[in-house]
Structure formats: structure tokens, C-alpha cells
Amino acid sequence: MANYGDHQLSIYLQGMFQNTRPEITTDLSRLESQAAANLTAEAMGYIVPSAGSGSTARANLAAFDRWRLVPRMLRGSTERDLSCTILGTKMPAPVVIAPVGVQTLAHPEGELATARAASALGLTYTHSTQASHSFEQIEADSKWYQLYWPTDKDVCLSFLQRAKASGYSVLLLTLDTGTIGWRPADLDRGFLPFLKGEGLANYFSDPAFQAKLAKPIAEDPTAAVMHWAQMFPNVGLGWDELSFLRDNWDGPIVLKGITSVDDAKLAAEHGVDGIVVSNHGGRQVDGAIAALDALPAIADTVGEQVTVLFDSGIRTGSDAAKALALGAKAILLGRPFLYGLALAGQAGVEHVLRCLLAELDLTLALSGYANHRELNRDSVKPA
Ligand SMILES: Cc1cc2nc3c(=O)[nH]c(=O)nc-3n(C[C@H](O)[C@H](O)[C@H](O)COP(=O)(O)O)c2cc1C
Numbered sequence: 001m002a003n004y005g006d007h008q009l010s011i012y013l014q015g016m017f018q019n020t021r022p023e024i025t026t027d028l029s030r031l032e033s034q035a036a037a038n039l040t041a042e043a044m045g046y047i048v049p050s051a052g053s054g055s056t057a058r059a060n061l062a063a064f065d066r067w068r069l070v071p072r073m074l075r076g077s078t079e080r081d082l083s084c085t086i087l088g089t090k091m092p093a094p095v096v097i098a099p100v101g102v103q104t105l106a107h108p109e110g111e112l113a114t115a116r117a118a119s120a121l122g123l124t125y126t127h128s129t130q131a132s133h134s135f136e137q138i139e140a141d142s143k144w145y146q147l148y149w150p151t152d153k154d155v156c157l158s159f160l161q162r163a164k165a166s167g168y169s170v171l172l173l174t175l176d177t178g179t180i181g182w183r184p185a186d187l188d189r190g191f192l193p194f195l196k197g198e199g200l201a202n203y204f205s206d207p208a209f210q211a212k213l214a215k216p217i218a219e220d221p222t223a224a225v226m227h228w229a230q231m232f233p234n235v236g237l238g239w240d241e242l243s244f245l246r247d248n249w250d251g252p253i254v255l256k257g258i259t260s261v262d263d264a265k266l267a268a269e270h271g272v273d274g275i276v277v278s279n280h281g282g283r284q285v286d287g288a289i290a291a292l293d294a295l296p297a298i299a300d301t302v303g304e305q306v307t308v309l310f311d312s313g314i315r316t317g318s319d320a321a322k323a324l325a326l327g328a329k330a331i332l333l334g335r336p337f338l339y340g341l342a343l344a345g346q347a348g349v350e351h352v353l354r355c356l357l358a359e360l361d362l363t364l365a366l367s368g369y370a371n372h373r374e375l376n377r378d379s380v381k382p383a
């Protein structure tokens with residue numbers, strides 16, 4: 001099998017011999033500004049700015065700059081193997097598409113295009129509860145499901161059953177969004193896509209949801225939207241309720257949104273299979289700890305008992321290498337794939353994934369690693 005880094009040579013060859021250049025930048029840290037040209041102010045405002053003053057979102061990025069890779073020499077890393085099995089899912093590289101809601105804001109094909117792009121590279125797509133397309137519409141070879149636990153248990157159960165019936169293998173329960181954080185960019189515009197009915201496909205197609213409405217959705221869409229708005233906020237969940245998931249989901253269960261060592265310990269004690277160390281890309285609690293700053297202690301404490309995954313702030317292959325070195329078994333990619341989607345639909349997401357994997361692979365090759373599992377604490381030093 002070819003190394004992902006070979007993508008680099010193919011870009012050079014196309015440029016030198018076919019006079020074609022990438023339409024989207026290969027500097028993934030610049031995607032945001034490139035994508036802005038294709039997005040409305042409302043979509044940009046929803047996707048980019050994060051909560052409050054944006055301090056956690058900035059801290060997420062800054063935390064990566066505070067770690068430096070320490071390349072090793074003369075170690076023979078010609079053939080790399082990035083493949084791994086995470087929570088029973090075989091993957092060609094330790095990269096999963098993060099759950100991102102309402103992807104039609106970025107591109108009309110939304111999640112359909114993202115799922116196809118993930119499959120084209122053999123990667124796993126994660127379907128958000130807030131998606132613009134329903135569980136059943138997604139065609140992907142490997143798919144996980146991210147649950148927002150609605151206060152209506154019938155709807156919650158129906159979501160779990162539909163996810164299972166349509167082939168989703170791993171359940172991620174997102175804990176950090178019991179309600180929407182304080183997001184001035186959206187508030188200043190009075191804009192929330194869900195209130196237009198966007199990002200509610202899983203609910204609107206759900207028999208348990210429909211059963212609670214006085215009139216069919218087509219006759220009274222506003223009532224359906226308001227019904228969602230009253231069942232979405234759920235800051236009342238407690239650890240004891242996780243047993244409901246165990247009783248109704250027979251695959252691996254992952255808790256997304258852990259940044260405290262104590263919560264990571266509780267997660268392990270409650271027998272979950274994995275956690276995602278994440279602060280939701282800084283979109284929830286402004287001033288919260290950078291996700292990367294939380295990772296090493298959590299991985300040290302529970303890394304042997306639960307599968308530790310990571311997101312929030314990964315922009316490049318080099319960032320991914322740092323998170324893996326600091327204890328993550330795999331990373332979830334968030335905004336960068338969404339910018340690719342905004343720029344060129346499925347092809348744009350594929351471009352971003354290929355570039356990220358190529359840079360990760362070259363980072364390994366140039367640092368003396370044949371395999372991402374060899375990355376460890378000695379692979380990085382504080383800046
Ligand atoms: C526009 C947008 C929508 C998101 N929607 C969801 C969601 O529905 N469910 C979820 O668990 N996380 C959601 N997230 C968070 C991502 O899964 C991930 O944690 C975050 O994007 C990581 O931060 P980063 O994009 O800065 O790397 C969303 C993120 C963005 C940018």
C-alpha cells in the first residue's frame with residue numbers, strides 16, 4: 001500500500017507536467033479564510049467564532065504551538081502503517097470525521113458529501129443528531145453516531161434504534177452541549193439555523209417525534225421546530241442515567257466533551273468504552289481549558305482503561321501527531337473538513353483529508369516513525 005505522503009509527489013507532478021494546481025490551499029491552517037469567500041456571513045458566524053470572546057477557541061490552537069515535535073534520525077521509516085482498530089472499527093489511519101451538525105450551511109449536499117468523502121478514503125464518518133440529513137440517508141462504509149440526548153425518552157430510544165438499524169457501530173454521547181453556549185456572533189444576528197428547520201432531519205423523520213405533534217410537520221413547521229427547541233436542552237443528565245444507554249445500545253459507548261481528570265475517572269468507573277477529550281472547539285464554555293492542555297493527564301490516568309480520543313484545535317497533520325504523542329489513540333477532525341466542504345463539496349472534504357493524512361505521514365517519516373503508535377511523550381517537548 002502506498003504511503004499517504006505520496007500525495008505530495010502527485011501534487012508536484014500535476015503542477016510540473018499537467019499545469020494543474022490544487023484549487024484549495026494545501027496549508028490547512030489557511031482553509032478558514034479561503035472558505036469565507038464561499039460562505040454567507042450567517043454561516044461563517046455559526047461555524048467559525050465559537051463561544052463568548054473566543055478565548056477557548058484561540059487557546060485550543062495556541063496549545064498546539066506550545067508543544068514541539070522532536071524528530072529522530074536514522075531510524076528507517078520507509079514504509080509507514082497508520083492503520084489501527086479503534087473501538088472495534090478498523091481504520092486506515094487514526095482520524096475520524098467529527099460529528100458536525102447542519103452541514104447544509106456549508107454546502108447543499110451537507111453530510112451526504114462528507115460521508116461519501118470519508119468512505120472514499122476508508123475513514124469513519126460520525127453522524128450528528130443535529131444533521132441536515134437523516135440517519136437513513138447517509139451512505140458510508142463506516143459510520144458512528146453522536147447522540148444529543150433529548151429530554152423525551154421515546155425520541156431518544158427511537159434515535160438509538162434507528163442508528164442501530166441503519167448500521168452505525170459506535171455511540172458517542174456529547175456531554176458538553178446540554179444547551180447552546182453563549183455565541184455572540186449568532187446572537188448579534190439573531191440567527192440559529194435550527195429555528196428555520198435546518199439541522200433537524202433526524203427529528204422530523206422520527207416517528208416518536210412526529211407522534212407528539214398536534215399537526216403534521218408540513219402543516220405546522222413552526223410548531224415542530226418549537227417542539228425540538230423544548231426537548232433539546234438537557235442540562236439535567238447525570239451519571240446514573242448512562243445505564244439507559246447500556247440497556248439500549250449494544251455497541252461501544254463513548255463520552256464526548258471530557259476535559260477534567262475527575263470526569264475521565266468517573267467515565268472509566270461507569271464502564272464506558274471511550275472518551276473524547278474535547279471542549280467542542282471552544283463553542284460552549286468560553287474561558288474553558290484548552291483541550292490539548294487537558295489531554296496528557298487524562299491519558300495518563302485512564303488511558304489503560306478506556307480508549308482516549310481527542311478533538312478541538314487540530315488543523316494540520318503535525319497537530320494530529322502532537323495529539324497522538326500526548327496520549328490520544330485517534331483524533332476527530334472538525335472545522336477543517338467543513339471548510340473543505342464549503343469550498344468544493346465532497347471533493348473539498350477529500351482534499352482536506354488527503355492533505356492532513358499526507359502531512360501526518362510525512363511528519364512520521366521525517367521524525368523516524370514507521371507507525372503512529374510509536375509516538376509517545378518523548379516525541380514532544382514543551383516549547
Ligand atoms: C459548525 C459546528 C457544528 C458542530 N456540531 C456538533 C454536533 O452536532 N455534535 C457534536 O458532538 N459536536 C459538534 N461540533 C463539535 C465537533 O464535533 C468538534 O468537537 C469540534 O469541531 C472540534 O473543534 P475544532 O473544529 O476547532 O477542531 C460542531 C462543531 C462545529 C464547528
Ligand SMILES: O=C(O)C(=O)c1ccccc1
Pocket residue numbers: 101130177180194280283
Ligand atoms: O453548534 C454546535 O456546536 C452544536 O453542537 C449544536 C447542536 C445543537 C444545537 C446547537 C448547537
